[in-house]
Amino acid sequence: MIKIGLIGTGFIGNMHALVYESLKGKAEFEVTAVADDNPEKAQSVAEKFGATAYRTAAELIEQADVNTVDICLPTYLHKDVALHAMNKGYHVFIEKPVCLNDAEADELLAAQRRTNANVMVGHCIRFWPEYVELKKRIDDNRYGRIVSASFRRLSPKPRWGWQQWMDDPAKSGTASLDLHIHDVDFVRYILGEPDRVKSEAVYRNGSDSHIFSVHKYGDVVVSLEGGWDFPDPFPFEMGYRVRFERAVVDFNSNASPALVVYEDAGERIEIKLGEDRGVSGASGGNISSLGGYYNELLYFLECLNAGKPIGIATLEDGVKSVRLALREIEAAK
Numbered sequence: 001m002i003k004i005g006l007i008g009t010g011f012i013g014n015m016h017a018l019v020y021e022s023l024k025g026k027a028e029f030e031v032t033a034v035a036d037d038n039p040e041k042a043q044s045v046a047e048k049f050g051a052t053a054y055r056t057a058a059e060l061i062e063q064a065d066v067n068t069v070d071i072c073l074p075t076y077l078h079k080d081v082a083l084h085a086m087n088k089g090y091h092v093f094i095e096k097p098v099c100l101n102d103a104e105a106d107e108l109l110a111a112q113r114r115t116n117a118n119v120m121v122g123h124c125i126r127f128w129p130e131y132v133e134l135k136k137r138i139d140d141n142r143y144g145r146i147v148s149a150s151f152r153r154l155s156p157k158p159r160w161g162w163q164q165w166m167d168d169p170a171k172s173g174t175a176s177l178d179l180h181i182h183d184v185d186f187v188r189y190i191l192g193e194p195d196r197v198k199s200e201a202v203y204r205n206g207s208d209s210h211i212f213s214v215h216k217y218g219d220v221v222v223s224l225e226g227g228w229d230f231p232d233p234f235p236f237e238m239g240y241r242v243r244f245e246r247a248v249v250d251f252n253s254n255a256s257p258a259l260v261v262y263e264d265a266g267e268r269i270e271i272k273l274g275e276d277r278g279v280s281g282a283s284g285g286n287i288s289s290l291g292g293y294y295n296e297l298l299y300f301l302e303c304l305n306a307g308k309p310i311g312i313a314t315l316e317d318g319v320k321s322v323r324l325a326l327r328e329i330e331a332a333k
């Protein structure tokens with residue numbers, strides 16, 4: 001039986017708790033322990049699962065009846081907690097970005113080689129229905145190859161963070177590493193490593209808050225924009241526009257219909273995906289669907305239960321995406 005210790009019950013930890021509640025009966029697992037620096041938060045999430053509450057990640061890893069941990073801590077805490085869990089022989093899920101710099105990335109990869117741990121990184125966009133649909137249409141080659149594309153992710157400044165850790169570039173990597181990495185990772189997933197990267201960024205209070213990048217993959221040009229310098233009333237928006245040889249696929253999370261295909265042959269096709277958007281705003285953040293979070297954790301549990309290695313959003317993927325985002329951040333300086 002997979003016995004999970006959920007570490008961190010802030011924005012994303014709560015989201016994962018909601019997913020585990022809805023996965024009950026659909027996958028073999030138990031949440032047996034929950035840790036948070038705020039004991040009341042840990043206790044209230046633990047009660048949902050009949051789990052034991054702990055104050056710190058270290059206490060949970062040392063004392064709890066678990067074989068798997070789900071690390072939903074501020075990014076600067078990921079590496080040490082992941083190393084601790086791998087050294088105990090546990091399976092590990094780590095939220096994105098998996099770490100902050102090259103040195104941490106090297107330590108994580110070395111620990112995985114040494115312990116042979118199963119590690120997955122929370123690159124939920126690889127599991128987000130509209131992005132899964134795009135990947136399907138790339139893989140089945142129905143519109144030919146990609147000619148060009150643009151991806152964007154725009155948000156008001158996240159203000160919910162514990163001790164305002166997101167404001168500190170040394171703790172979060174700020175907008176380019178924390179937010180924009182979702183698109184950096186997805187574009188890496190569909191196109192691989194770029195031949196060329198150009199970037200420019202907007203800096204506020206000493207850190208980048210909005211980045212604009214152009215990647216070249218052979219003759220394919222891709223633009224990526226990510227920023228969290230929008231006013232509070234601005235609705236979080238993610239989207240893409242992918243120009244294939246014979247069609248354009250256009251997704252805007254705030255539009256209705258959100259996903260439309262425009263074929264060169266003249267058709268306009270609205271795509272309706274049968275996803276569950278029933279938990280809108282449940283965790284108080286800027287994402288209105290459990291879709292990608294649900295699908296990624298289900299995939300993680302299925303791999304563990306089947307004894308299969310993680311194949312999507314591996315530790316190596318997480319590390320490569322951090323390195324590519326850092327390359328953009330350097331290019332923008």
Ligand SMILES: NC(=O)c1ccc[n+]([C@@H]2O[C@H](COP(=O)([O-])OP(=O)(O)OC[C@H]3O[C@@H](n4cnc5c(N)ncnc54)[C@H](O)[C@@H]3O)[C@@H](O)[C@H]2O)c1
Nearest residue numbers: 008009010011012036037056057072073074075095161162
């Ligand atoms: N996949 C996504 O879409 C997504 C969305 C938001 C955040 N994230 C990532 O998830 C991670 C967490 O972000 P968040 O927004 O949930 O942060 P948050 O500030 O909302 O929550 C962090 C929680 O960790 C707790 N905590 C801090 N130190 C602890 C310790 N030593 N032991 C136990 N608990 C401790 C805090 O009390 C807080 O509840 C970050 O890496 C972030 O980039 C991913």
